Amino acid sequence: MSQESIVIREIREADNAQLEQVIKGCFPEFEIPLKGTAYEDAETPKMFESYQGxxxxxxxxxxxxxxxxxxxxxxxxxxxxxxxxLQKMYFSPEVRGRGFGKQLIIQCMEAAAAFGYAQCYLESAVQLKAAIHVYEQAGFKQRTEPLGNTGHYSCGVWMEKEL
Known part of the structure; x- marks a missing residue:
């Protein structure tokens, strides 16, 4: 990897196509179902627009x-x-295992607390064992059933954390 620095910043409209590739690229790699997951979400191709509320x-x-x-x-x-x-946390192989998941969770939890949320929920797939481990290290606890109705019926892991 080059010496060019890796940074975390808010999404920009120009990031949409590359981010969609990163997200969708994880599904075949980890054998995650395409139906009932973020793979088929209408917001996945337009992530910038989907987070402007x-x-x-x-x-x-x-x-x-x-x-x-x-x-x-x-x-x-x-x-x-x-x-x-906590939504659509996916990484390309180039940065996995380097602490960026932990950093993003911290940054997202700080934002959630600043927004005034009382609790954070997430859904994941059983195939994403490393991600689930990172969520647990960050204080997320597994649930026996989902909250809300995200439409992600193929996600079999539900977790929550008090803020």
Whole structure:
């Protein structure tokens, strides 16, 4: 890897296509179902536009002009409580295992707390064992059933954290 620095910043419109590739590239690699997951979400191709509302933000990990991953916070869909969701945390192989997941979780939890959320929820796939481990290290606890209705019926791991 070159000496060019890797940074975390808020998403820009120009990041959409590269971020979509990073997200969708993880599904065949980890044998995650395409149906009932972020793979088929309408917002995946237009992540910048999807995180422009109140109390939501999406961060990307970039090296120069190259998008290498990201994660975001948004109000939990179809749920009445003061709960946000940690969404679409995916990374290219180039940056996995280098602490960026942990950094993004911290940054997202700080944003969620600043937005006034009381709790953070996430959904994942059982195949993403390393990610689940990072979530647990960050204080997320597994649930026995989902919250809200995200439409991600193929995600079999549900976790939550008090903020």
């Amino acid at each position: 109140e109390k939501e933000v999406y961060y990307v990990v970039v090296k120069g002009d190259q998008v290498l991953g990201g994660a975001g916070i948004k109000k939990l869909k179809n749920y009445e409580g003061n709960v946000c969701e």
